Amino acid sequence: MTVVVWIAEGTWPACVDAARVHAPQGAELVLLHVNDQDVPGVAHGAFAGLLGRGHRERDPGDQVEHLAAASARQLLDAAAERLARPCTRLERTGRAEREVVSAADGAELLVLARDGDRSRLGPHSLGPATRFVVDHAPCPVLLVWPEPAPGADTLPPPPPHHRR
Numbered sequence: 001m002t003v004v005v006w007i008a009e010g011t012w013p014a015c016v017d018a019a020r021v022h023a024p025q026g027a028e029l030v031l032l033h034v035n036d037q038d039v040p041g042v043a044h045g046a047f048a049g050l051l052g053r054g055h056r057e058r059d060p061g062d063q064v065e066h067l068a069a070a071s072a073r074q075l076l077d078a079a080a081e082r083l084a085r086p087c088t089r090l091e092r093t094g095r096a097e098r099e100v101v102s103a104a105d106g107a108e109l110l111v112l113a114r115d116g117d118r119s120r121l122g123p124h125s126l127g128p129a130t131r132f133v134v135d136h137a138p139c140p141v142l143l144v145w146p147e148p149a150p151g152a153d154t155l156p157p158p159p160p161h162h163r164r
Contacts (some may be wrong), residue, residue: 001027006100006133007079008033014146018081019111022142029087031079032103032129033072034096044082097132104139111142118147120154 003023005015016031023029032053069091078087092099112134115127125145127132134141 001029001109002029002030003109003111004032004100004107004139005079005083006034006110006112007075008096008115009075011115011146012075012079013082014113014144015111016079018142018144020083020085022111023085023102023109027082029085030074030090030103030107030120031083031087032090032092032100033076034035034099035069035072035091035093036096084121095129096130097136100133101136101138104133104137107139109140109142111139111144113129113144113146115146118145118150120150121152122154122156 001024003019005019006012007015021031059122072091076091080087080089092103100110100112110133112130114125116131117124123131134143
């Protein structure tokens, strides 16, 4: 059994804890982190377009890429330490939602956390990338709250056309 755990800033501890509880012993655990390609791309583009014609060695996009990779490694190391089980660390770069769906292809479980409005129940508790992953995952999904879930009293009211 392969279990992919999406390691994202701010929500990863809950995902790791859920994997420890729900992944059977002997499961292949994959800790996945995705670096966004857009941030270094913006830095590269700004430098090339405005400042850096002919001076590639001073491109700040390279530094942004190195910092993102170092941060991802630190996050994956912290997640592996918290998991305290054998695991594979996988780092990808690209659109997070597409990379997560791709990495989950062939897995038996994908663990991820809510990353939107976590003050109340409802669809807004999922950010756009997480919503995409939930809608397109090629395997079962374990969706966790990064902190205790809000109470049922935060459930949004039904739409006006469904009220009676």
